Amino acid sequence: MKNRQFNLTEQQLLEEIMLARRDVRGNRFSSDPVDHSIVKKILEAASWAPSVGFSQPWEFVVIKDKHIKQKVVDSFNRVNAEAKNQFSNDKQALYTKLKLEGIQEAPVNIAVFYRPSKLPVLGQSSMLETGRYSVVCAIQNMWLFARAMNIGMGWVSILEPSEVKSILNAPDDSEFIAYLCLGYVKEFLEKPELEQLKWEKRKPIQSSLYFDSY
Numbered sequence: 542m543k544n545r546q547f548n549l550t551e552q553q554l555l556e557e558i559m560l561a562r563r564d565v566r567g568n569r570f571s572s573d574p575v576d577h578s579i580v581k582k583i584l585e586a587a588s589w590a591p592s593v594g595f596s597q598p599w600e601f602v603v604i605k606d607k608h609i610k611q612k613v614v615d616s617f618n619r620v621n622a623e624a625k626n627q628f629s630n631d632k633q634a635l636y637t638k639l640k641l642e643g644i645q646e647a648p649v650n651i652a653v654f655y656r657p658s659k660l661p662v663l664g665q666s667s668m669l670e671t672g673r674y675s676v677v678c679a680i681q682n683m684w685l686f687a688r689a690m691n692i693g694m695g696w697v698s699i700l701e702p703s704e705v706k707s708i709l710n711a712p713d714d715s716e717f718i719a720y721l722c723l724g725y726v727k728e729f730l731e732k733p734e735l736e737q738l739k740w741e742k743r744k745p746i747q748s749s750l751y752f753d754s755y
């Protein structure tokens with residue numbers, strides 16, 4: 542493994558996995574159970590992520606209990622009912638048709654928390670938020686590794702963080718970052734669903750790119 546160099550085929554494989562990763566919602570999960578060894582691999586992949594000062598400030602709650610899931614669905618429904626109002630009328634019509642979570646349909650849910658260190662962290666003194674960014678790096682590792690194992694993952698953010706914390710008995714000093722739904726899928730879409738449904742377009746990288754200064 543030391544100083545391992547990757548060849549073109551391997552680079553293309555990683556590119557393929559990145560391009561094939563999708564956000565998966567309820568209508569596409571299959572009910573096939575996911576073995577715990579697979580969940581463990583995905584969580585191990587999370588732990589290989591970079592983190593500020595190697596602080597590894599992530600914590601995970603694996604949820605399979607349908608009663609607990611239902612409480613999270615209830616929180617989603619409350620927040621989602623309000624969320625559509627921020628969009629213009631024509632977008633509201635499309636919004637109400639979107640399936641934006643797969644909490645019950647996915648056999649495994651994972652809530653991800655940020656647990657700030659009580660001691661100073663190398664690299665975090667002037668940018669406290671780098672702790673949260675580290676947790677998001679772990680989530681991206683999970684998303685890609687899950688896809689490499691043909692497991693779909695969806696990120697649900699239409700939730701009230703204080704409600705999720707209370708449902709899961711999270712400690713006061715933890716911060717809720719993400720609610721993830723995982724499972725085998727009937728179909729991985731070729732393009733983001735929001736692109737297919739014309740909610741958003743993919744930006745060409747040139748439109749986000751500057752050289753030397755803005």
Ligand SMILES: Cc1cc2nc3c(=O)[nH]c(=O)nc-3n(C[C@H](O)[C@H](O)[C@H](O)COP(=O)(O)O)c2cc1C
Binds near residue numbers: 642697699733736
């Ligand atoms: C931080 C974050 C929060 C998200 N929250 C939701 C959500 O609440 N519901 C949902 O359906 N998709 C959610 N998504 C998924 C995005 O809609 C999705 O990533 C985007 O449309 C691109 O599609 P793709 O992931 O399939 O490439 C979230 C993604 C991220 C990164």
